[in-house]
Amino acid sequence: MSNYKPIDAKREEFRKYLEHAGVMDALTKVLVSLYEETEKPEDALEYVRKHLGGITESSSNTDALRKELDESQAQVTELKAKLAKFETEAGNE
Known part of the structure; x- marks a missing residue:
């Protein structure tokens, strides 16, 4: 048997909400850009904050x-x- 746990309805609803709102896509883009950085920043959280905010505003x-x-x-x-x-x-x- 596998250790598969079905996602409860609230989690699934929240995941769909995040996808619909574009949050998942925005986070994915920021994390991919961090992954592709040749020189990783010392403060990854600050990098995410800076670049996540930059998605909606210049x-x-x-x-x-x-x-x-x-x-x-x-x-x-x-x-x-x-x-x-x-x-x-x-x-x-």
């Missing part, structure tokens, strides 16, 4: 979005200061 896109976020936050801060100034002036009248 780093230039991320940089542009961060710059836009910083500019927007600076504008919000400036507008809050102006609003506080106007509220102070309106309260003195």
